[in-house]
Amino acid sequence: MPEGHTIHRLAAAFDAGFAGQRVRLSSPQGRFETEARRLDGQVLLDVEAVGKHLLLALGPEANLDPLAGSPAVSFVHVHLGLYGSWTFAGDEGFAAAHAIGAPRRRVGETEHAVDDGDAEAGDWRRIVPRETVRLRITGAHGLADLTGPTACEVYDAEQRAALLARLGPDPLRADADPERLFDRVRRSRTGIGALLMNQDVIAGVGNIYRAEALFRARLDPFVPGRDLSRGMVEGIWEDLVPLLAYGARTGRIVTTEPEHRDIEARIIERSRGTRQNGDEDPGVVPREKSFYVYHRHTLPCRLCGTIVRSADVAGRTVFWCPRCQSVRTRRAPWSREHDASAWAYAD
DNA sequence: ACTATATGTCCAC
DNA sequence: TGGACCTATAGTC
Structure with a gap:
């Protein structure tokens, strides 16, 4: 799969x-x-x-x-x-x-x-x-x-x-032209969640990377592509490149940042103001700690504790946090968070 | 032995 | 939008 x-x-x-x-x-x-x-x-x-x-x-x-x-x-x-x-x-x-x-x-x-x-x-x-x-x-x-x-x-x-010629840019190919992605997304009334699954728009992204990239962008999957700023779409692309590269290198999809992997510790940390040492085996992130939202419907969001939702979109299940991913503006107030070098997966 | 499930895509209506 | 298709595996009876 x-x-x-x-x-x-x-x-x-x-x-x-x-x-x-x-x-x-x-x-x-x-x-x-x-x-x-x-x-x-x-x-x-x-x-x-x-x-x-x-x-x-x-x-x-x-x-x-x-x-x-x-x-x-x-x-x-x-x-x-x-x-x-x-x-x-x-x-x-x-x-x-x-x-x-x-x-x-x-x-x-x-x-x-x-x-x-x-x-x-x-x-x-x-x-x-x-x-x-x-x-x-x-x-x-x-x-x-x-x-x-x-x-x-x-x-x-x-x-x-x-x-x-048919396929959209592939984040793992050196010859990828993301301009095409930016154009396609920003002209479309289709939700960004559906667009990311369309291989003509961007090639190689599937249900896991779709859900996870949108969480990392704090972006609601149902926001129409045309409502996104160029910077927002660039941010998604720039995030996907190292994310997919990590997957290709290791054979595993891991999209969580280390400090977000232990939701229980985070909830305790927030309520008590203490910090737990969440270190685990470096190198291997267990599957249950690898994703922010994929297959985590009914579970609390790793960042805010809100229950992660799921819905059927064109025959595939999309997962998202209704609180973290609720922004519906044309500007990206979080765009600086997209500095790819800040993420652990930057090469 | 059976069932549900899976990181996907295409085609017919 | 619903079904067809391709197959292996985990879970249930």
């Missing part, structure tokens, strides 16, 4: 584990069999993440430029949707190459083991794929199994270009 940070992490894993290699493609499940057969044995020329989309460029020769427009180059386009996942297995070097602080055998989101069949310990070449594996990619030092994707298809260069 990935947002953009996961896809960029996956791209890094493919790059480290397979790029430049001749790879085998197969489709144990069968639904990608024709395509896998056609591309089997080609060279993985390039790996690219755009928002929640992964693109694997393949060609018959290693020295092809994937972006030069050669018809020999194909792009495997994968979108994980809600349920898709990649499961990795490989030798020591392969695992170490892609697992940036992640579990050794996998980089995808769902924690399921590869079906080992009768594989002897350590021999990833003998791992039998699950029947649901849509695509298996095998390289010299490891393999990756794809299950449950919303999309797994072959694009040509034009289709790839059309995808990139």
